[in-house]
Amino acid sequence: MADKKCPVMHGGATEISMSNMEWWPKALNLDILHQHDGKTNPMGEGFNYREQVKLLDVQSLKKDLHALMTDSQPWWPADWGHYGGLMIRLSWHAAGTYRTADGRGGAGRGNQRFAPLNSWPDNVNLDKARRLLWPIKKKYGNKLSWADLIAYAGTIAYESMGLKTYGFAFGREDIWHPEKDIYWGAEKEWLAPSGSEGSRYSGERDLENPLASVMMGLIYVNPEGVDGHPDPLQTAKDVRVTFSRMAMNDEETVALTAGGHTVGKCHGNDDAELLGPVPEGADIKDQGLGWINNSKRGIGRDTVSSGLEGAWTTHPTQWDNGYFTLLLNHEWQLNKSPAGAWQWEPINIKEEDKPVDVEDLTRRYNPIMTDADMAMKLDPDYQKISARFYQDPAYFSAVFAKAWFKLTHRDMGPKTRYIGPDAPDGDLLWQDPVPQGRSDYDVEAVKAQITASGLSVSDMVTTAWDSARTFRGSDLRGGANGARIRLTPQRDWQGNEPERLNRVLDVIEPIAAKTGASVADVIVLAGNLGVEQAAKAAGHVTKIPFSPGRGDASEDMTDVESFNVLEPLHDGYRNWLKKEYAVSAEELMLDQTQLLGLTAQEMTVLLGGMRVLGTNYAGANHGVLTERKGTLTNDFFVNLTDMNNTWQPAGHNLYEICDRETGKVKWTATRVDLVFGSNSILRAYAEVYAQDDNQQKLVEDFIAVWTKIMNADRFDLN
Numbered sequence: 001m002a003d004k005k006c007p008v009m010h011g012g013a014t015e016i017s018m019s020n021m022e023w024w025p026k027a028l029n030l031d032i033l034h035q036h037d038g039k040t041n042p043m044g045e046g047f048n049y050r051e052q053v054k055l056l057d058v059q060s061l062k063k064d065l066h067a068l069m070t071d072s073q074p075w076w077p078a079d080w081g082h083y084g085g086l087m088i089r090l091s092w093h094a095a096g097t098y099r100t101a102d103g104r105g106g107a108g109r110g111n112q113r114f115a116p117l118n119s120w121p122d123n124v125n126l127d128k129a130r131r132l133l134w135p136i137k138k139k140y141g142n143k144l145s146w147a148d149l150i151a152y153a154g155t156i157a158y159e160s161m162g163l164k165t166y167g168f169a170f171g172r173e174d175i176w177h178p179e180k181d182i183y184w185g186a187e188k189e190w191l192a193p194s195g196s197e198g199s200r201y202s203g204e205r206d207l208e209n210p211l212a213s214v215m216m217g218l219i220y221v222n223p224e225g226v227d228g229h230p231d232p233l234q235t236a237k238d239v240r241v242t243f244s245r246m247a248m249n250d251e252e253t254v255a256l257t258a259g260g261h262t263v264g265k266c267h268g269n270d271d272a273e274l275l276g277p278v279p280e281g282a283d284i285k286d287q288g289l290g291w292i293n294n295s296k297r298g299i300g301r302d303t304v305s306s307g308l309e310g311a312w313t314t315h316p317t318q319w320d321n322g323y324f325t326l327l328l329n330h331e332w333q334l335n336k337s338p339a340g341a342w343q344w345e346p347i348n349i350k351e352e353d354k355p356v357d358v359e360d361l362t363r364r365y366n367p368i369m370t371d372a373d374m375a376m377k378l379d380p381d382y383q384k385i386s387a388r389f390y391q392d393p394a395y396f397s398a399v400f401a402k403a404w405f406k407l408t409h410r411d412m413g414p415k416t417r418y419i420g421p422d423a424p425d426g427d428l429l430w431q432d433p434v435p436q437g438r439s440d441y442d443v444e445a446v447k448a449q450i451t452a453s454g455l456s457v458s459d460m461v462t463t464a465w466d467s468a469r470t471f472r473g474s475d476l477r478g479g480a481n482g483a484r485i486r487l488t489p490q491r492d493w494q495g496n497e498p499e500r501l502n503r504v505l506d507v508i509e510p511i512a513a514k515t516g517a518s519v520a521d522v523i524v525l526a527g528n529l530g531v532e533q534a535a536k537a538a539g540h541v542t543k544i545p546f547s548p549g550r551g552d553a554s555e556d557m558t559d560v561e562s563f564n565v566l567e568p569l570h571d572g573y574r575n576w577l578k579k580e581y582a583v584s585a586e587e588l589m590l591d592q593t594q595l596l597g598l599t600a601q602e603m604t605v606l607l608g609g610m611r612v613l614g615t616n617y618a619g620a621n622h623g624v625l626t627e628r629k630g631t632l633t634n635d636f637f638v639n640l641t642d643m644n645n646t647w648q649p650a651g652h653n654l655y656e657i658c659d660r661e662t663g664k665v666k667w668t669a670t671r672v673d674l675v676f677g678s679n680s681i682l683r684a685y686a687e688v689y690a691q692d693d694n695q696q697k698l699v700e701d702f703i704a705v706w707t708k709i710m711n712a713d714r715f716d717l718n
Contacts (some may be wrong), residue, residue, distance in 0.1 A: 001409050004291055016112075017249030023395065023536065025116055026587055027679070028587070028590070028675055028679045028682075029590075029707070030600050030679075030681055030682075031180050031182035032180060032269075032590055032593055032594045033590065033593060033598070033599055033600045033603065034599075034600075038637075039188065040176040040177045040351045041176050043142070047142070048621065049142070049171075049173045049175070049333055050171055050419065051144055052142050052143050053143055053145070053148065053170045053171060053419055053420075054419060055143050056140060056143040056144055056170065056420075057140075058170075058420055058421055058422070059291065061076075061136070061140060061144065062156060063137060064136055064139070064167065065136065065153060065156040065160075065454060066156060066159075066160050067084065068082050068132065068133070068136065068159045069082055069084055069156070069157060069499045070082055070160075071083075072084075072584050073132065073492060075299075076128045076131075076132065077299055077300050077312070077359075079264070079265060079300075079316070079317075079358040080317050080356070080358050080361075081314065081317075082160075082161070082317040083129075083132060083157070083316075084127075084158070084160060084161050084263055084264065084317060085263050085264020085265060085316065086126075086128070086129050086132075086159035086264065086554055087129060087133075087153040087155075087156070087157040088154040088157045088158065088260065088263060088264060089129070089154075089264065090112075090126050090129040090130070090150055090153055090154060091150060091151050091152075091153055091154025091155065091157075091408060092219075092260060092407070093122065093123055093126060094106075094107040094110075094111065094112045094147075094150045094151060094156060095107040095217060095218050095407045095408045095410070095411075096110075096219040096220060096246065096407065097117070097213075098212075098245065098247075098407075098410050098411050099209030099210050099212040099245050099246060099473070100212075100245055100247045100565045100590075101209050101212075101245065101561070102210045102391070102474060103180060103411065103472040103476075103477060103595070104179075104182045104183075104210070104471070104474045104475075105212075105410070105411070105474075105476035106410060106411030106448065106475065107147060107150060107151040107172065107408055108172045108173075108411040108412055108475075109147050109172065109174065109175045109179065110145060110146035110147035110150060110172070110174040110175060111178070111179050111182075112130075112150060112173060112175065112577040113130065113146060114125070114175075114178040114179075115178055115279075115280040116217075116280070117183065117220065118278075118279050118280060118290075119216045119278035119279050119280040119281065120190075120219075120291060120648070121190050121191055121217040121218070122217055122218045122219045122306075123219075123304065124275075124291050124304075124305040124306070125267070126243060126289055127279050127288065127289055127290055127291075128289070129310075130146075130237040131289070131514045132150055133150070133153060134711070136149065137149055137226040138635070141187035142641070143229075144170075145172055145173060145174045146174050147172035147173065148170045148171070148172045149170075150555075151163065151408045152168055152170075154308065154404075154408070155168045155408065157263075157403065158263075158319065161263055161317055161318050161319045162318050162319035162320070163259075163319040163397060163400070163401060163403070164397065164401060165401055165404070166401040166404065166405040166424055166611050167405060167422045167423055167424035168405075168408075168416030168420065168423070169409060169412065169415075169417075169419060169420055169422070169423040170262070170418075170419045170421045170431060171412065171417050171419040171420075171456065172412065173187075177716060180592045181591075182209070183211075184211075184216060185198070185200050185208075185211055185215075185216045186198035186199075186200070187200070187215075187216040187505045188198065188213045189216070189217055190215075191215050191216065191217050191218065191222075192215065192216055192218040192224075193227040193228070193682075194214075195523070198212075200215075200216075205237070205238075207241055207242075207245075210245075211245075212241075212242050212246055213242060214238050214242060219311035220239070220242050220243075220351065220372070220373055221235060221238045221239055221242055221371075222235075222238075222371070223266075223306060223308055223341075223343075223370035223371060223372060224246075224295045224308075224341055224343075224370070224371055224372075226238060226277050226343060227506040228322070228342070230342045230344075230371050230374075230378070231332055231502065232371055232372075232374035232375045232377070232378045233378055235371040235372055235374070235375045235377070236375035236378070236379035238381060239253060239257075239372050239375055240253070243256070245351075246407075246410075247386050247406070247410060247430060247562065248403065248406075248407075250381055250385060251380065251385050251399060252374055252399070252403040252406070253382070254382050254385040254386055254389065255389070255396065255400040255403045256325060256374065256400065256404070256407065257372060257373065257376055257397045257405050258323045258327075258386070258389065258400070258404070259323075259404065261312040261313070261323055261370075261373060261398035261594065262312065262313055262316075262319060262320065262322065262323045263312070263313070263316050263317060263318070263319065264316055265284050265310060265311035265312070265316055265355070265358070266305070266306045266307075266308035266311075266337075266343070266368060266601060267303040267305035267308075267309065267312055268304055268305070268306060268307040268308045268309035268337040268338060268339035268341050269302055269304070269309045269338050269339070270293070270296060270298065270302050270303070270304045270305065270338065270339060270618075271296075271304070271312065271338075271339065271501070272304050272307055272339045273297075274293050274295050274298070274304070275291045275293055275304060276290065276291060276292040276293065276294055277290060277291075278291065280289040280290075283474070286370050291304075292459070295538045297374075297574060300358060301357055301358050301359050301360075304339055305685040306341070306659065307337060307339040307340065307341035308337050308339075308341045308342075308343045308368060308370060309337035309338055309339065309341075309343070310337070310343065310345075310355070310365055310366060310367060310368035311355040311365075311367055311370065312326070312367055312368065312369065312373065313326060313355065313367065314326070314352075314353050314354065314355055314367070315355070316355055319394065319397070320393075321390065321393040322388075323481075324348075324386055324389055324396075325390070326346070326353070327369060327373060327376065327377050327386065327556075328377060328386060328387065328390055330347070330348070330349060330499065331346065331347045332344040332346055332347065332374060332377075333345060333346070333347050334346065334347075340660070342371070343368045343370065344368060344369040344370070344371070344374050345367070345368055345369075346366060346367065346368040349366065349367070351364060353367075354366060354512055355367055356534070361640070362542075362604070365374070370487060383571055397449070402428075405424070406428070406430060410430065410475065410484045411474065411475040411476070412475075412476065413475065413476025413477070413715065414431055414432060414433065414434065414476070414715065414717065415427070415428075415431050415433070417476070417715050418663075419661070420484055424512050427557075429557070429559045429562075430559065430562060431555045432477055432482070432553075432559075433553070434481050434482040434550075434551045434552075434553050434557070435551040435552070435553070435557075436549065436551050437517075437518040437520065437521060437548070437549050437551035437552065437567060438516055438517065438518065438548070438549070439513050439547075439548040439549040440516075441516040441548065441550060442515070443517075443525070443546060445515060446511060446515045446517050446521075446522060446525055447525055447529055449511045449514070449515065450508075450522070450525060451529065452509045452510060453511070454565055455458055455504065455507055455526060455530075455533050455690055456530075456613040456630070457530040457533055457613060457614065457630045458530075458615055458619075458630065459503075459504050459530075460504075460526040460527055460529055460530030461527050461530040461531060461534075461610075461613050461615050462497075462500075462574070462615045463485075463505075463508070463523055463527065464480065464523050464525065464526060464527020464528070464530070465523050465574070465610070465708065465709075466485060466495070466496050466497075466501070467479075467480040467483065467485040467520070467523050467524070467711050468524070468527075468710050468712065468713075469568065469571065469573070469592075469709070470482040470484075470490070470566045470568070471595075471596060471597075471709070471712040471713050472566070472596075473594075473595055473596065473712070474595055475598040476712065476713070476715075477566065478566050479712050479713025480520055480523060480550065480577075480677055480710060480713065481520055481550045481551065481713045481714060482520060482551060482553035482557075483519040483520035483523060483550070483552045483553065484553050484558060484563065485501070485505075485523070486505055486509070486519060487553065487554075487555055488555065488558070488560055489560050489563055489564055489567070489705060490563065490566075490567075491505075493567050493568070495567065495568040495569070495571060495574075495576060495578065495617070496580060497618065500510045505519075508522045508523060508526060509522075512552075517548065518550050518551055520550035520552055521548050521549070521550045521552065524546070524550065524710050526548060527706075527710065528544040528546055528710070530613070530631065531544060531613070531702070531703065531706055532544055533615050534630055534631055535632045535699050535703070537628075537630065537631040537632070538628075538632050538633045538641060538695070538699065540632070540695075540696060540699045542699060543699075544706070544707060545707055546596075547551065547711065547714065547717055549592065549714075549716065550714070569581075569591075570585070570588045570589075570592070572586070572589030572592060572593075572607065572615070572672040573589075573592075573606060573607055573610045574589065574610070574615055574616055574617045574619075575611075575616045575617060575619035575620060575622050575623050575670055575673070576616070576674060577653070580652065580653075585653055585670060585671045585672045586671050586672050586675040589603070589607075589672050590603075595710060596704065597708075598708075598709075598711065599648060600681060600682065600685065600706040601685050601701075602701075602704075602708070604682060604685040604686060604689070605685075605689060605698060605701045605705060606702065606705045606706070606709075607636075607672070607676070607701050608634070608636070608637050608676070608686070608689060608698070609632055609636075609698065609702035609704075609706075610637040611623045611624050611625065611626075611628065611636045611673070612624065612625075612626045612628070612630075612631065612633055612635055612636050613630060613632065615627040615628075615629050621667070621668065621670055621671050622668045622673065623636070623656065623667075623668075623669045623672070623673035624636075624667070625639035625640060625657070625667050625668060625669070625673075626639070632698075632699055632702065634689050634690060634694065634695050635691040636673075637676075637686045637687070637690035637698075638690045639657070639666075639667070640673070640674075640677045640686060640690070641677060641683070641686060641687060641690045642658075643680055644659065644661070645657050645659065645660055645666065646658050646659075646660050646675060647677075650668065653670050653671050654666055654668060654669075654670060655669050655670070655671075655673075655674055656669075657669055657670065657683065689701075
């Protein structure tokens with residue numbers, strides 16, 4: 001009888017079998033740590049984009065982008081013959097996903113090319129903008145990343161329409177697969193109103209952290225009003241929360257809203273139901289393009305994007321003060337667009353003040369405002385700012401230019417990472433400036449003074465760790481450089497144990513003053529020395545590589561409110577939770593680990609080493625599975641995997657490890673400790689370090705990941 005089995009291997013099929021997480025939904029999902037795996041990068045390990053982009057002919061690129069703005073293509077024609085509005089929306093929606101709580105999102109990685117962002121309802125037709133840019137990307141190739149090009153397109157668009165921009169910096173490196181580590185919300189449908197399943201709101205209208213947008217699939221707020229119900233004063237509340245979570249104050253919020261709507265238009269001059277599938281769900285013949293209208297024309301004046309229809313200003317292809325002129329000098333009433341969306345239109349307006357049709361310049365239509373625009377007129381605080389901008393157009397342009405620069409550069413890290421001839425001089429507070437430190441002091445003499453100080457291994461390692469652990473690979477903020485652990489607000493954070501920290505700083509700061517080293521360098525050197533001493537106690541003489549040159553930031557260089565979002569609320573490596581959370585301790589540890597830029601293997605060896613070094617919060621012994629605390633051994637892994645033990649719950653997040661024969665309690669541990677024995681992937685790593693022949697490997701691997709974290713914010717080295 002013929003073999004009836006299917007001859008096709010189904011490993012690449014999309015709907016053939018359930019995933020491990022579907023079979024075992026409570027298992028710890030390590031996928032977010034695989035984001036740091038370079039296997040998907042087609043450029044190879046030797047490719048260095050930040051060196052390549054230094055070879056970019058920026059003036060030639062700028063000239064090509066200026067030409068593109070008015071080179072209308074028949075397959076997707078430019079409104080009024082100018083692509084400026086479309087390109088600004090492209091850049092804005094790439095950068096606007098940034099949120100301060102975890103530093104994720106933003107334009108820094110070209111993530112908009114991939115799902116889910118490429119198919120968000122708020123990104124309708126931005127796939128067309130990226131295709132219009134493709135000939136330029138093709139021309140400049142490896143010297144120009146998609147991330148840089150997407151951010152730059154909007155800046156050049158503004159420049160081409162008359163704005164004096166603040167500057168632009170290159171250096172954003174592309175990713176090659178979706179960023180699965182970003183939590184966009186728990187809703188099960190796009191644009192789900194508050195109160196629906198998985199709603200991001202609780203209480204009266206408290207937006208879930210770390211989210212910034214009000215709905216799944218939106219960049220900011222609903223343009224029609226809260227849950228689609230027009231009410232500018234209620235919308236103002238949403239706008240204020242959303243923009244503050246993007247690190248923008250009220251003045252920046254008004255400037256960005258007005259500046260974004262000074263040019264371009266909304267598109268809703270047809271039936272939205274006629275649009276085809278989104279890019280990620282489109283037919284193979286569509287070649288990655290989405291929202292195609294196959295039953296009608298669907299381009300030009302008949303385009304549907306947001307569903308609202310019309311321009312905000314009289315002259316939508318030039319930078320001017322027309323937004324405030326129309327907004328503040330007219331009364332507005334609610335109407336519906338041809339696509340059925342709520343929008344505000346002026347009650348009385350002169351014919352010559354109306355914007356013309358995008359294709360027929362003899363036809364004019366009412367300008368429109370969204371509910372968020374009306375908030376700029378009706379909210380008392382926003383109205384005062386709007387009035388000032390209206391009365392002082394030059395001031396408005398200057399504020400907007402800086403706010404736009406901040407929007408498009410917020411997740412790039414310090415200005416030392418900026419590349420290109422148009423990178424602006426001067427320090428901006430949101431860039432977390434740090435002065436250059438000295439490197440001409442005697443490092444060994446500093447280490448000798450630290451040794452003579454009597455600081456314990458735990459004190460030295462813990463202080464260095466607490467200083468460096470604030471680093472976030474998402475927006476490249478935090479870290480040991482700057483020694484902000486000695487400044488407000490970090491010096492008073494509960495997770496930094498202020499009493500212990502102050503005692504250690506009282507020893508470290510005089511050493512820095514006496515030797516000429518920065519406090520930041522001495523903190524890291526002390527941590528390195530502590531690890532070296534612990535390794536020597538285990539029989540391994542080693543020297544941790546150290547590069548001097550860190551600087552010490554001042555209070556004037558530190559935005560206290562901005563740094564509050566970096567406060568640790570948990571730290572799996574120090575076995576600490578500030579309070580009980582709905583999310584498990586091990587899941588919180590994964591989030592922390594991903595932000596630090598570590599792999600699952602690095603997480604494993606780092607945690608096991610930290611436990612035996614005695615760095616737990618407040619000196620707790622949970623998970624310190626050794627009798628030789630302060631010695632860098634593999635005892636944590638040996639005792640975790642010892643089958644002579646049993647493991648029993650002993651309270652919230654607490655377990656007892658008992659002798660299997662006598663029942664005597666040998667150690668206590670938390671979920672974060674035990675997950676390295678219960679999760680199959682983590683246990684595989686733990687078993688490597690528990691082996692008798694891998695004690696040296698543990699020391700070497702621990703030092704490698706320790707050094708990686710201490711240098712994470714040393715962009716001069718990286």
